[in-house]
Amino acid sequence: MRIKKRATTVALLTAATVALAGCASGSTTQNGGDAAACVPSDGKVDLTFTTWIPGIEEVVKIWNEDNPDVQVKVQTGPNGNGGTYQNFFNQLKAGNAPDLGQIEYDALPNFRVQDGLTNLASCDGILDAQDDFVDWTWGQVNFGEEDAVYAVPQDAGPMAMFYRADLFAANNIEIPTTWEEFAVAAEAVRATGGYITNFSQSDINQFAGFVWQAGGTWFENDGDNWTIDLTSPESIKVADYWQDLIDRDLVSTNPPWTDEWNNAYNTGSNWTWNSAAWGANSIASGAPDTAGNWSVALSPQWADGDNAAGNWGGSSTAVFKGSAHPFEAAQFALWLNTSDEALTMLNESANLYPAAKSGLELSALKDGVEFYGGQAIYDVFAEASAQVSPDFIWGPTMTQVYNDTSDGFKGAVTGNGTLADALTSAQQSTIDALQAQSIPVNK
Numbered sequence: 001m002r003i004k005k006r007a008t009t010v011a012l013l014t015a016a017t018v019a020l021a022g023c024a025s026g027s028t029t030q031n032g033g034d035a036a037a038c039v040p041s042d043g044k045v046d047l048t049f050t051t052w053i054p055g056i057e058e059v060v061k062i063w064n065e066d067n068p069d070v071q072v073k074v075q076t077g078p079n080g081n082g083g084t085y086q087n088f089f090n091q092l093k094a095g096n097a098p099d100l101g102q103i104e105y106d107a108l109p110n111f112r113v114q115d116g117l118t119n120l121a122s123c124d125g126i127l128d129a130q131d132d133f134v135d136w137t138w139g140q141v142n143f144g145e146e147d148a149v150y151a152v153p154q155d156a157g158p159m160a161m162f163y164r165a166d167l168f169a170a171n172n173i174e175i176p177t178t179w180e181e182f183a184v185a186a187e188a189v190r191a192t193g194g195y196i197t198n199f200s201q202s203d204i205n206q207f208a209g210f211v212w213q214a215g216g217t218w219f220e221n222d223g224d225n226w227t228i229d230l231t232s233p234e235s236i237k238v239a240d241y242w243q244d245l246i247d248r249d250l251v252s253t254n255p256p257w258t259d260e261w262n263n264a265y266n267t268g269s270n271w272t273w274n275s276a277a278w279g280a281n282s283i284a285s286g287a288p289d290t291a292g293n294w295s296v297a298l299s300p301q302w303a304d305g306d307n308a309a310g311n312w313g314g315s316s317t318a319v320f321k322g323s324a325h326p327f328e329a330a331q332f333a334l335w336l337n338t339s340d341e342a343l344t345m346l347n348e349s350a351n352l353y354p355a356a357k358s359g360l361e362l363s364a365l366k367d368g369v370e371f372y373g374g375q376a377i378y379d380v381f382a383e384a385s386a387q388v389s390p391d392f393i394w395g396p397t398m399t400q401v402y403n404d405t406s407d408g409f410k411g412a413v414t415g416n417g418t419l420a421d422a423l424t425s426a427q428q429s430t431i432d433a434l435q436a437q438s439i440p441v442n443k
Contacts, residue, residue: 038123038326043069045328048098049317050075052084055349059342063335070328072100080104081399092116092320099323100333104315105140106205106394108151111318112143113396113439117150118319123330126152132338136390137355141316150318152333153355155346157276157313158385159209162283164271165295165373167194175297179241182300186250189271195252197272198264199242201409202255204402206275209310210238212392214302219395225440226395230405230427231420237302239419246413253413262286274299276312277353277381284371292370296377298384309387314355353381397433404429 049060049072060072075098077084085107091097092114103111111117120126126149130138137153168175171192176182186196200206211218216234220227229235245251252270254261264270266287273279283294299309317333319326336342338356346352347364359365365382368374395401408422434441 040327041325045070045325047072047329048075049100050098051102052077052079053350059345062341072332080107095322097320097322099329100317100319102315103318106398109394109396112150116321118321118326120149120319120330121147123327125334126330129334133355134357136388139390151316152337154315154317154337155352156355157278157311158381158388159274159276159299159310159312160380160384161297161299162273162294164293166293167271176300178304179300179302186245190250195270198252198254198270200256201253201413202406204405205312209312211235213308213310214238217392219393225442226434227442228427228430230423235423236420239423243419278351281351292373294372295375296380307387309384311388400433401430
Protein backbone atom coordinates (compact mmCIF):
# COMPACT_ATOMS: atom_id res chain seq x y z
CA MET A 1 0.00 0.00 0.00
CA ARG A 2 1.41 3.39 -0.98
CA ILE A 3 0.52 6.46 1.01
CA LYS A 4 1.11 9.77 -0.73
CA LYS A 5 2.99 12.36 1.30
CA ARG A 6 3.13 16.06 0.53
CA ALA A 7 5.81 18.54 1.48
CA THR A 8 6.00 19.40 5.14
CA THR A 9 5.74 22.79 6.83
CA VAL A 10 4.86 24.56 10.14
CA ALA A 11 5.78 26.56 13.25
CA LEU A 12 8.03 26.91 16.27
CA LEU A 13 9.09 26.92 19.93
CA THR A 14 12.05 25.44 21.89
CA ALA A 15 13.58 22.69 24.01
CA ALA A 16 11.88 20.05 26.15
CA THR A 17 11.70 16.78 27.99
CA VAL A 18 9.11 15.40 30.39
CA ALA A 19 9.54 12.57 32.89
CA LEU A 20 6.74 10.07 33.20
CA ALA A 21 8.42 6.70 32.65
CA GLY A 22 7.19 3.83 34.73
CA CYS A 23 3.78 5.25 35.58
CA ALA A 24 1.58 2.62 34.02
CA SER A 25 1.65 -1.10 34.48
CA GLY A 26 1.67 -2.93 31.19
CA SER A 27 2.83 0.17 29.34
CA THR A 28 5.43 0.00 26.64
CA THR A 29 8.73 1.76 26.50
CA GLN A 30 11.65 0.95 24.23
CA ASN A 31 10.97 -0.61 20.84
CA GLY A 32 8.79 -3.41 22.03
CA GLY A 33 5.16 -4.30 22.40
CA ASP A 34 2.77 -2.08 20.50
CA ALA A 35 5.59 -0.08 18.91
CA ALA A 36 7.07 -3.17 17.24
CA ALA A 37 3.69 -4.05 15.72
CA CYS A 38 3.59 -0.95 13.52
CA VAL A 39 3.52 -2.47 10.03
CA PRO A 40 1.40 -1.62 6.97
CA SER A 41 -2.00 -3.28 6.75
CA ASP A 42 -3.12 -5.36 3.78
CA GLY A 43 -5.87 -4.00 1.57
CA LYS A 44 -8.03 -0.93 2.02
CA VAL A 45 -7.94 0.77 5.42
CA ASP A 46 -10.67 2.81 7.10
CA LEU A 47 -9.64 5.00 10.03
CA THR A 48 -11.74 7.02 12.49
CA PHE A 49 -10.52 10.31 13.94
CA THR A 50 -12.25 12.24 16.74
CA THR A 51 -11.50 15.95 17.13
CA TRP A 52 -13.16 19.29 17.85
CA ILE A 53 -11.17 21.45 15.40
CA PRO A 54 -13.41 23.71 13.27
CA GLY A 55 -13.15 22.98 9.56
CA ILE A 56 -11.20 19.76 10.03
CA GLU A 57 -13.43 17.90 7.58
CA GLU A 58 -12.16 19.96 4.67
CA VAL A 59 -8.57 19.24 5.66
CA VAL A 60 -9.15 15.51 5.90
CA LYS A 61 -10.87 15.59 2.51
CA ILE A 62 -7.50 16.42 0.91
CA TRP A 63 -5.93 13.34 2.50
CA ASN A 64 -8.80 11.13 1.40
CA GLU A 65 -8.56 12.35 -2.19
CA ASP A 66 -4.83 11.60 -2.29
CA ASN A 67 -5.00 8.29 -0.44
CA PRO A 68 -7.94 6.23 -1.71
CA ASP A 69 -6.66 3.10 0.06
CA VAL A 70 -6.52 4.84 3.46
CA GLN A 71 -9.73 6.69 4.18
CA VAL A 72 -10.24 8.75 7.34
CA LYS A 73 -13.69 9.38 8.77
CA VAL A 74 -13.93 12.43 11.02
CA GLN A 75 -16.04 12.39 14.16
CA THR A 76 -16.46 15.79 15.81
CA GLY A 77 -17.49 16.48 19.38
CA PRO A 78 -17.11 18.94 22.26
CA ASN A 79 -13.66 20.00 23.42
CA GLY A 80 -11.69 17.53 25.50
CA ASN A 81 -12.79 18.50 28.98
CA GLY A 82 -16.25 19.27 27.60
CA GLY A 83 -16.92 15.54 27.18
CA THR A 84 -14.64 14.09 24.51
CA TYR A 85 -11.98 12.86 26.94
CA GLN A 86 -14.55 11.03 29.02
CA ASN A 87 -15.92 9.49 25.85
CA PHE A 88 -12.40 8.35 24.95
CA PHE A 89 -11.95 6.66 28.33
CA ASN A 90 -15.34 4.98 28.06
CA GLN A 91 -14.52 3.79 24.54
CA LEU A 92 -11.11 2.49 25.56
CA LYS A 93 -12.73 0.51 28.36
CA ALA A 94 -15.33 -0.89 25.97
CA GLY A 95 -12.74 -1.64 23.29
CA ASN A 96 -14.28 0.60 20.63
CA ALA A 97 -12.11 3.73 20.72
CA PRO A 98 -11.43 5.56 17.45
CA ASP A 99 -8.11 4.98 15.74
CA LEU A 100 -6.99 8.55 16.35
CA GLY A 101 -7.98 11.33 18.71
CA GLN A 102 -7.09 14.92 19.47
CA ILE A 103 -5.59 15.18 22.97
CA GLU A 104 -4.21 18.33 24.57
CA TYR A 105 -0.73 18.10 26.06
CA ASP A 106 -1.98 18.53 29.61
CA ALA A 107 -4.32 15.54 29.18
CA LEU A 108 -1.81 13.15 27.60
CA PRO A 109 -0.32 11.96 30.93
CA ASN A 110 -3.77 10.78 32.03
CA PHE A 111 -4.12 8.63 28.92
CA ARG A 112 -0.53 7.42 29.31
CA VAL A 113 -1.09 6.38 32.91
CA GLN A 114 -4.24 4.52 31.83
CA ASP A 115 -2.20 2.77 29.09
CA GLY A 116 -4.54 4.06 26.40
CA LEU A 117 -1.95 5.23 23.85
CA THR A 118 -0.08 3.34 21.13
CA ASN A 119 3.70 3.75 21.12
CA LEU A 120 4.39 4.90 17.55
CA ALA A 121 8.18 4.85 17.80
CA SER A 122 8.67 2.04 15.26
CA CYS A 123 6.16 3.44 12.77
CA ASP A 124 7.85 4.61 9.60
CA GLY A 125 8.98 8.23 9.80
CA ILE A 126 7.91 8.93 13.36
CA LEU A 127 11.28 9.08 15.12
CA ASP A 128 12.78 10.80 12.09
CA ALA A 129 10.18 13.55 12.46
CA GLN A 130 11.47 14.69 15.85
CA ASP A 131 13.60 17.46 14.39
CA ASP A 132 10.60 18.73 12.41
CA PHE A 133 8.90 19.85 15.63
CA VAL A 134 9.69 22.42 18.26
CA ASP A 135 11.76 20.59 20.85
CA TRP A 136 9.59 21.13 23.90
CA THR A 137 6.47 19.89 22.10
CA TRP A 138 8.24 16.63 21.29
CA GLY A 139 8.97 16.23 24.98
CA GLN A 140 5.25 16.53 25.63
CA VAL A 141 4.54 13.42 23.54
CA ASN A 142 7.36 11.09 24.56
CA PHE A 143 7.40 11.81 28.34
CA GLY A 144 11.18 11.49 28.35
CA GLU A 145 11.04 7.78 27.54
CA GLU A 146 13.59 6.35 25.11
CA ASP A 147 12.30 5.10 21.76
CA ALA A 148 8.79 6.17 22.61
CA VAL A 149 6.35 8.53 20.90
CA TYR A 150 2.74 8.49 22.05
CA ALA A 151 1.32 11.20 19.79
CA VAL A 152 2.30 13.67 17.08
CA PRO A 153 2.46 17.32 18.18
CA GLN A 154 -0.16 19.49 16.53
CA ASP A 155 -0.15 23.05 17.85
CA ALA A 156 1.22 25.19 20.66
CA GLY A 157 0.22 28.25 22.65
CA PRO A 158 3.21 30.49 23.46
CA MET A 159 1.95 33.46 25.47
CA ALA A 160 2.35 37.18 24.81
CA MET A 161 0.45 40.35 25.71
CA PHE A 162 -2.37 41.68 23.54
CA TYR A 163 -2.87 45.36 24.34
CA ARG A 164 -4.91 48.37 23.24
CA ALA A 165 -2.15 50.49 21.70
CA ASP A 166 -4.51 53.41 21.16
CA LEU A 167 -5.60 53.62 24.80
CA PHE A 168 -2.08 53.41 26.19
CA ALA A 169 -0.93 56.13 23.78
CA ALA A 170 -3.90 58.42 24.39
CA ASN A 171 -3.35 58.26 28.16
CA ASN A 172 0.46 58.48 28.04
CA ILE A 173 0.87 55.15 29.82
CA GLU A 174 4.02 53.18 29.00
CA ILE A 175 3.62 49.63 27.73
CA PRO A 176 4.77 47.48 30.69
CA THR A 177 7.74 45.19 30.13
CA THR A 178 7.94 43.80 33.68
CA TRP A 179 5.25 42.61 36.05
CA GLU A 180 6.23 45.41 38.43
CA GLU A 181 5.59 47.93 35.65
CA PHE A 182 2.36 46.11 34.85
CA ALA A 183 1.09 46.71 38.39
CA VAL A 184 2.01 50.40 38.18
CA ALA A 185 0.28 50.69 34.80
CA ALA A 186 -2.75 48.94 36.32
CA GLU A 187 -3.12 51.84 38.75
CA ALA A 188 -2.95 54.37 35.92
CA VAL A 189 -5.48 52.47 33.82
CA ARG A 190 -7.85 52.16 36.78
CA ALA A 191 -7.67 55.94 37.25
CA THR A 192 -9.18 56.30 33.77
CA GLY A 193 -12.08 54.04 34.75
CA GLY A 194 -10.79 50.91 33.01
CA TYR A 195 -9.01 47.73 34.01
CA ILE A 196 -5.61 46.76 32.69
CA THR A 197 -6.74 43.16 32.23
CA ASN A 198 -9.07 40.40 33.34
CA PHE A 199 -7.97 37.70 35.78
CA SER A 200 -9.63 34.41 34.95
CA GLN A 201 -11.28 32.78 37.91
CA SER A 202 -12.23 29.69 35.91
CA ASP A 203 -9.66 28.94 33.19
CA ILE A 204 -6.73 27.73 35.27
CA ASN A 205 -4.67 27.03 32.14
CA GLN A 206 -3.87 30.75 31.98
CA PHE A 207 -2.61 30.75 35.57
CA ALA A 208 -0.55 27.63 34.81
CA GLY A 209 1.01 29.58 31.94
CA PHE A 210 1.98 32.36 34.35
CA VAL A 211 3.59 29.81 36.69
CA TRP A 212 5.35 28.23 33.70
CA GLN A 213 6.82 31.61 32.75
CA ALA A 214 7.95 32.17 36.35
CA GLY A 215 10.00 28.96 36.21
CA GLY A 216 7.68 26.81 38.30
CA THR A 217 6.26 23.37 37.62
CA TRP A 218 3.42 21.53 39.33
CA PHE A 219 4.42 17.89 38.93
CA GLU A 220 7.51 15.70 38.86
CA ASN A 221 7.92 11.97 38.33
CA ASP A 222 11.02 10.01 39.32
CA GLY A 223 10.02 6.87 37.43
CA ASP A 224 8.17 5.46 40.42
CA ASN A 225 6.30 8.21 42.22
CA TRP A 226 4.66 11.55 41.50
CA THR A 227 5.53 14.70 43.40
CA ILE A 228 2.82 17.38 43.45
CA ASP A 229 3.93 20.98 43.96
CA LEU A 230 1.05 23.34 43.30
CA THR A 231 2.38 25.45 46.16
CA SER A 232 5.90 25.89 44.81
CA PRO A 233 7.56 29.25 45.55
CA GLU A 234 6.97 30.27 41.94
CA SER A 235 3.26 29.38 42.15
CA ILE A 236 2.80 31.31 45.36
CA LYS A 237 4.69 34.30 43.93
CA VAL A 238 2.31 34.38 40.97
CA ALA A 239 -0.73 33.85 43.20
CA ASP A 240 0.26 36.64 45.59
CA TYR A 241 0.94 39.02 42.71
CA TRP A 242 -2.54 38.57 41.22
CA GLN A 243 -4.18 38.50 44.65
CA ASP A 244 -2.77 41.98 45.29
CA LEU A 245 -4.25 43.29 42.02
CA ILE A 246 -7.61 41.70 42.83
CA ASP A 247 -7.64 43.11 46.36
CA ARG A 248 -6.95 46.61 45.01
CA ASP A 249 -9.64 46.31 42.33
CA LEU A 250 -7.06 46.78 39.59
CA VAL A 251 -8.23 43.84 37.44
CA SER A 252 -11.65 42.60 36.43
CA THR A 253 -12.59 38.99 37.15
CA ASN A 254 -15.17 38.08 34.52
CA PRO A 255 -15.42 34.43 33.51
CA PRO A 256 -13.69 34.24 30.10
CA TRP A 257 -15.53 34.08 26.79
CA THR A 258 -18.83 35.17 28.30
CA ASP A 259 -20.85 38.10 26.95
CA GLU A 260 -19.63 40.13 29.93
CA TRP A 261 -16.00 39.28 29.11
CA ASN A 262 -16.41 40.12 25.42
CA ASN A 263 -18.19 43.38 26.19
CA ALA A 264 -15.41 44.51 28.53
CA TYR A 265 -12.88 44.16 25.72
CA ASN A 266 -15.17 45.47 23.01
CA THR A 267 -15.95 48.68 24.93
CA GLY A 268 -12.38 49.37 26.04
CA SER A 269 -13.01 48.57 29.68
CA ASN A 270 -10.21 45.99 29.59
CA TRP A 271 -6.94 47.03 27.96
CA THR A 272 -4.73 43.92 27.81
CA TRP A 273 -4.90 40.16 27.75
CA ASN A 274 -1.90 37.92 28.41
CA SER A 275 -2.80 34.97 26.27
CA ALA A 276 -1.62 32.43 23.72
CA ALA A 277 -1.19 32.80 19.97
CA TRP A 278 -4.68 31.40 19.40
CA GLY A 279 -6.04 34.30 21.49
CA ALA A 280 -5.72 36.56 18.45
CA ASN A 281 -8.95 35.09 17.16
CA SER A 282 -10.69 35.40 20.54
CA ILE A 283 -10.01 39.13 20.68
CA ALA A 284 -10.98 39.69 17.05
CA SER A 285 -14.27 37.81 17.38
CA GLY A 286 -15.15 39.07 20.87
CA ALA A 287 -14.23 42.73 20.35
CA PRO A 288 -15.01 43.50 16.69
CA ASP A 289 -15.53 47.22 17.30
CA THR A 290 -11.89 47.62 18.31
CA ALA A 291 -10.35 46.46 15.03
CA GLY A 292 -7.06 48.17 14.23
CA ASN A 293 -6.46 49.33 17.80
CA TRP A 294 -4.66 46.29 19.16
CA SER A 295 -0.98 45.32 19.18
CA VAL A 296 1.01 42.43 20.62
CA ALA A 297 4.14 42.56 22.78
CA LEU A 298 6.14 39.99 24.70
CA SER A 299 4.73 39.19 28.13
CA PRO A 300 5.98 41.28 31.07
CA GLN A 301 8.98 39.69 32.80
CA TRP A 302 9.54 39.05 36.47
CA ALA A 303 12.91 40.80 36.32
CA ASP A 304 14.16 43.39 33.87
CA GLY A 305 16.22 41.65 31.20
CA ASP A 306 14.62 38.21 31.62
CA ASN A 307 13.49 36.33 28.54
CA ALA A 308 10.80 33.85 29.56
CA ALA A 309 7.40 32.97 28.21
CA GLY A 310 4.62 30.70 29.34
CA ASN A 311 2.50 28.39 27.23
CA TRP A 312 -1.27 28.07 27.27
CA GLY A 313 -2.77 25.19 25.34
CA GLY A 314 -1.69 23.00 22.49
CA SER A 315 -2.83 19.62 21.24
CA SER A 316 -1.51 16.42 19.74
CA THR A 317 -2.86 13.70 17.48
CA ALA A 318 -2.68 10.35 19.24
CA VAL A 319 -3.27 6.77 18.10
CA PHE A 320 -5.24 4.81 20.67
CA LYS A 321 -4.44 1.36 21.94
CA GLY A 322 -6.52 -1.16 20.05
CA SER A 323 -6.24 0.47 16.64
CA ALA A 324 -5.89 -2.24 14.01
CA HIS A 325 -3.97 0.12 11.74
CA PRO A 326 -1.30 2.00 13.73
CA PHE A 327 0.98 2.36 10.70
CA GLU A 328 -1.61 4.12 8.55
CA ALA A 329 -2.88 6.15 11.52
CA ALA A 330 0.66 7.36 12.23
CA GLN A 331 1.17 8.38 8.60
CA PHE A 332 -2.06 10.37 8.64
CA ALA A 333 -1.07 12.07 11.94
CA LEU A 334 2.27 13.09 10.44
CA TRP A 335 0.64 14.45 7.30
CA LEU A 336 -2.00 16.36 9.26
CA ASN A 337 0.60 18.12 11.37
CA THR A 338 3.41 18.74 8.86
CA SER A 339 1.97 19.26 5.37
CA ASP A 340 1.71 22.75 3.89
CA GLU A 341 -1.90 22.29 2.88
CA ALA A 342 -3.12 20.91 6.19
CA LEU A 343 -1.27 23.46 8.31
CA THR A 344 -2.42 26.40 6.23
CA MET A 345 -6.04 25.28 6.35
CA LEU A 346 -5.90 24.58 10.09
CA ASN A 347 -4.51 28.05 10.70
CA GLU A 348 -7.15 29.68 8.52
CA SER A 349 -10.14 27.73 9.88
CA ALA A 350 -9.18 27.38 13.55
CA ASN A 351 -6.24 29.78 14.07
CA LEU A 352 -4.05 26.86 15.13
CA TYR A 353 -0.45 27.82 15.80
CA PRO A 354 1.46 24.77 14.53
CA ALA A 355 4.11 22.88 16.46
CA ALA A 356 6.20 22.00 13.41
CA LYS A 357 9.18 24.31 12.92
CA SER A 358 8.57 24.86 9.23
CA GLY A 359 5.28 26.59 10.01
CA LEU A 360 7.18 29.85 10.29
CA GLU A 361 7.21 29.85 6.52
CA LEU A 362 3.44 29.86 6.25
CA SER A 363 2.36 33.17 4.75
CA ALA A 364 -0.47 33.36 7.29
CA LEU A 365 2.16 33.54 10.05
CA LYS A 366 4.40 36.05 8.31
CA ASP A 367 1.91 38.62 7.05
CA GLY A 368 0.63 41.64 8.93
CA VAL A 369 -2.79 41.15 10.54
CA GLU A 370 -5.33 43.85 9.74
CA PHE A 371 -7.16 43.61 13.07
CA TYR A 372 -3.85 44.31 14.82
CA GLY A 373 -3.09 47.43 12.81
CA GLY A 374 -1.13 45.48 10.22
CA GLN A 375 1.38 44.21 12.78
CA ALA A 376 3.03 40.87 11.97
CA ILE A 377 1.93 39.60 15.37
CA TYR A 378 3.19 36.05 14.87
CA ASP A 379 6.74 37.36 14.81
CA VAL A 380 6.17 38.18 18.48
CA PHE A 381 4.81 34.72 19.20
CA ALA A 382 7.76 33.18 17.35
CA GLU A 383 10.07 35.05 19.73
CA ALA A 384 7.97 34.02 22.71
CA SER A 385 7.95 30.40 21.62
CA ALA A 386 11.74 30.32 21.78
CA GLN A 387 11.48 31.43 25.43
CA VAL A 388 9.18 28.64 26.67
CA SER A 389 10.89 26.44 29.26
CA PRO A 390 10.95 22.67 28.63
CA ASP A 391 10.60 21.91 32.32
CA PHE A 392 6.88 22.33 33.01
CA ILE A 393 5.31 18.92 33.63
CA TRP A 394 1.62 18.02 33.57
CA GLY A 395 0.12 15.53 35.98
CA PRO A 396 -2.20 12.59 35.33
CA THR A 397 -5.37 14.19 36.79
CA MET A 398 -5.37 17.67 35.30
CA THR A 399 -9.16 17.93 34.93
CA GLN A 400 -9.45 17.41 38.68
CA VAL A 401 -6.65 19.93 39.31
CA TYR A 402 -8.35 22.56 37.16
CA ASN A 403 -11.76 22.01 38.73
CA ASP A 404 -10.51 22.11 42.31
CA THR A 405 -8.29 25.13 41.73
CA SER A 406 -11.07 26.97 39.93
CA ASP A 407 -13.41 26.40 42.87
CA GLY A 408 -10.87 28.07 45.13
CA PHE A 409 -10.18 30.91 42.70
CA LYS A 410 -13.88 31.69 42.41
CA GLY A 411 -13.99 32.04 46.17
CA ALA A 412 -10.86 34.20 46.23
CA VAL A 413 -12.21 36.79 43.78
CA THR A 414 -15.25 37.26 46.03
CA GLY A 415 -13.17 37.61 49.21
CA ASN A 416 -13.54 34.03 50.43
CA GLY A 417 -9.93 32.99 50.94
CA THR A 418 -7.00 33.74 48.66
CA LEU A 419 -5.50 32.35 45.48
CA ALA A 420 -2.70 30.85 47.56
CA ASP A 421 -5.30 29.17 49.78
CA ALA A 422 -6.89 27.71 46.66
CA LEU A 423 -3.58 26.23 45.56
CA THR A 424 -3.00 24.74 49.01
CA SER A 425 -6.44 23.13 48.97
CA ALA A 426 -5.96 21.83 45.41
CA GLN A 427 -2.56 20.42 46.40
CA GLN A 428 -4.19 18.13 48.97
CA SER A 429 -7.15 17.18 46.80
CA THR A 430 -4.75 16.27 43.99
CA ILE A 431 -2.74 14.00 46.29
CA ASP A 432 -6.01 12.40 47.40
CA ALA A 433 -7.14 11.94 43.78
CA LEU A 434 -3.91 10.21 42.76
CA GLN A 435 -3.92 7.95 45.79
CA ALA A 436 -7.55 7.03 45.12
CA GLN A 437 -6.42 5.77 41.70
CA SER A 438 -3.48 3.89 43.25
CA ILE A 439 -1.01 6.21 41.53
CA PRO A 440 2.13 6.37 43.73
CA VAL A 441 2.71 9.76 45.34
CA ASN A 442 5.67 11.17 47.23
CA LYS A 443 4.37 12.67 50.45
